[in-house]
Amino acid sequence: MRDDIASEAEALDVSDDAVGEIHPLFRGAPSSTEFRKLRKRLVRETRAAIETYDMIRPGDRWLVCLSGGKDSYTLLAVLHELKWRGLLPVDLLACNLDQGQPGFPATVLPEFLTDRQVAHRIEYQDTYSIVKEKVPEGRTYCSLCSRLRRGNLYRIAREEGCTAVVLGHHRDDILETFFMNLFHGGRLASMPPKLLNEDGDLNVLRPLAFVAEADCERFARAMNYPVIPCDLCGSQEGLQRMQVKKLLDEWESRSPGRRQVMFRALTNVRPSHLPDPNLFDFTALMPDTSNFTEKQVPDLRGH
Template sequence: MEADGAVPLLLRNAPSSVEFKKLRKRLLRQARQAMDDFGMVGPPSADGARPKWLVCLSGGKDSYTLLAVLIELKWRGLLPVDLIACNLDQAQPGFPAHILPEFFEANGIDHLIVRQDTYSIVTDKIPAHKTYCSLCSRLRRGILYRIAREQGCEAIVLGHHRDDILETFFMNLFHGGRLASMPPKLINDDGDLLVLRPLAYSAENDIAKFSRAMDFPIIPCNLCGSQDGLQRDEVKRMLQLWEKESPGRLSVMARAMGNTRPSHLMDGEIYDFASLRPGAAIDTPVGLPVNASSDALVGEAEEPCGAGLAMTANLFAAK
């Protein structure tokens, strides 16, 4: 990734406004924080070689922003990782196959373009009135794993952001009957590759603003986008409405994803409710500090709940 003067080629035409600079710094800061919090960058190998990441580019706003953030962090000496941008051309009808290669070449970005027809498989296996996303995603992920292994990468890096993670949480809650989402870092089933999401702390609205300001050549997903009424779209609209009615709510919910209380849920697999008895010793459940007090483990929350205090005040207010 060659640089032009004081910035990487990709950022040579970036806006110079104060507002954009603040946005750019915020995205960089959030990505660094996510990488630090979840230990995304491992140590160099025994022979001193740096880790290598396969950065997956779909041509959407999220993956363009991800690539720009990683390139700038590397350029600033804050990301000791080698990057390979990769686009998987899934042979969707009308896909503009020239856009990403031209973008990579113009910006001096190491890249791979891999064409594999998953479109025919998906449309053959899934009825037209059903959503394609699940099968399409599985096929794409398997191919990307293979490419990462061939390139000697330790991780594939995806552009999922805070809002994607919240949407997935509510999809699992409403339709899957479980509390789960997309983690910022996970290891694949074979145990040989990491899946990383450095934009886990970044809001979709910020990413959209950044992408528009950078004038990235966006490629829409016609395969998925042509289907109306997707459950994820419904969840997205719900979250957007909540944020509109109560600004900052999504940030609060995102913080909650990293602030769980197993003793205040209902999963006996991660908290031993059956053994709880007055005066009995309490084992610290997964995710809580070893020196946590018994009150923090099984009693009330450590700090009063703001909503609870407001409800109590209203209950006892003079009529």
Template sequence: MKELHERKDRLEFNKLQKRLRRLTGSAIVDYNMIEDGDKVMVCLSGGKDSYTMLDILLSLQKTAPISFEVVAVNMDQKQPGFPEHILPQYLAALGVPYHIIERDTYSIVKEVVPEGKTTCGLCSRLRRGTLYGFADEIGATKIALGHHRDDIIETLFLNMFFGGKLKAMPPKLLSDDKRNIVIRPLAYCSEEDIAHFAELKGFPIIPCNLCGSQENLQRQVVKDMLVQWERQFPGRTETIFSAIRNVQPSQLADLKLFDFIKLETNKESADEDDDSCAITAPMGRMEEAVQYVDVLDIR
């Protein structure tokens, strides 16, 4: 019985691992994230997402038809109680080249952000600026972040609900200063799969005592909403992500993305197509309505 359970667990793990590798590989190919000769700086926080990203990139590195380097980088933000030994030990055991950047951003955040306010915004900006600069120092051509599909969807709703913008996280991004390309290889992977994979692999997870300890974060509210939606309507999360990849600017209202001002009718073309709109056979009202919608391409 024990051997049967162990075999089942191995099969489950292999299936999960293959799915994550396949989805990561697809995202890399779709967005041309990694090219021959790239030096990929993998930003490792000590959380489940970045551990999973590093693990999968190392496995893909062995089988990819192109050659690329992987270097792990962690930023020690001097949070009280941060176990500084864990990541160096883990990375040394893997034989992965790595760097630990020491920056006391914790003190800056605690000094600048009023008590009770969320620290994520300032913390992430400070961390991002340091990592971007360090990528230049080591000659990294790509900066890999561990954001997954659920992060991208949550960001979409955060920007809609609290920022008034239709904006998420792109799988591939050129930084504002045009000096760095940021990639998110886990863009197609679900958080549920990543969490399960990290548990099965036994990664030495390091919790964030700065943002992870804050209650009532807007992101957590959005996350809870999406979890509830997925329970009620299985597959909704995947549908929302598909919508992010299937944008139709003419069906929105952004004057910078679509030229609404210069829209004109083309009556000659419409006259030529008149015959195709004729309904020649008797039909019920619902069927007639459906055909009318199809003819006018109304969605």
């Protein structure tokens, strides 16, 4: 499988002229060697995640969620790059859920998507008012906001005949969620790259699972995409995720590459070396003493 991924990734190492006009999402892309390497790395790692977690099914139609942040822009561009090159045989529909946050620039994404010739749907649902009403002062909005957004995205996916909801969570998001659950939830869990929703009719996919957040930031900045900050959650102080992010930043600064090592650990789990009896049958660990003789058994009483 890895060889197939490598050969397909090598197919991307050609000039845009060799395969025809580039996708409009890459209009104005820098011509520097550094950017070309970044672009190839993003495509290679995204393709690897799609293959590793078997994300594609025949006849798939993906609802690609676009918040206007750097990560979702990167997701949108890389998926269209793969499809443009003939490496992603699915239909793509971009979707932005306008949640009614005050000051949200409602025209930015529709204009961007139309200009870049991306099929899309813009949905307005005022979940902001619900979150502000239901969440007590001083508490974070993230949990309720996320549930309301997810419910609306599932509904939209069904209305549009989509088989999967595709999110822009990257490697660092997965790591941060793992440590949040470890420190605050008392469990070993994170964001899976692929899951089935509770109703069993939609997959939730995270094709950027192998991609570093820093690469998403570099890419969106280099492409000069109109990034929209989240003023609802991003303006709150002391979020658990921000605390974990700072901790991981400190570890990374002291030991470059530590994030990747920790992520690799999440893909190399040994249930027999963890104390959870639900993951491993410890009761079956019984030594075979049938061939022992009396002389082979140590006399602990000293006789």
